[in-house]
Amino acid sequence: NEHWIAIWISIPKRHIVVWDSILTHIRAADLDVLMEPFVNMVPYLLVECSGSDEERVKHTLEPYTYERVTVGVPQCRAALCNKNSKAIREKMALDIFKETPEGHAKENEDNVENLGTYDQQG
Numbered sequence: 001n002e003h004w005i006a007i008w009i010s011i012p013k014r015h016i017v018v019w020d021s022i023l024t025h026i027r028a029a030d031l032d033v034l035m036e037p038f039v040n041m042v043p044y045l046l047v048e049c050s051g052s053d054e055e056r057v058k059h060t061l062e063p064y065t066y067e068r069v070t071v072g073v074p075q076c077r078a079a080l081c082n083k084n085s086k087a088i089r090e091k092m093a094l095d096i097f098k099e100t101p102e103g104h105a106k107e108n109e110d111n112v113e114n115l116g117t118y119d120q121q122g
Contacts, residue, residue, distance in 0.1 A: 018035065
């Protein structure tokens, strides 16, 4: 319960950086298998989630590259324990959403006409 892996995805460079808190925990060949969904799914999601044809042509389905950082990886800290991990993930998800250019435009477009359906007394 003290092992963690973090990834940073650079969309412009089409590259993923992996930080592994215990390098001896997983072999390079096993990490290749673990990273395969990420290097393939990120380009796919960018193409499929593009809001316009102009955005879509900026991305290709070519898999991303990745590297594993072997020096300077931070070790586990008390604040990164299991009881805090859900809050950390939620904050990271919100930070990512705020950085998404089209996230705010779509925020209030989904099913607006039915928003009060369950509030009505029938």
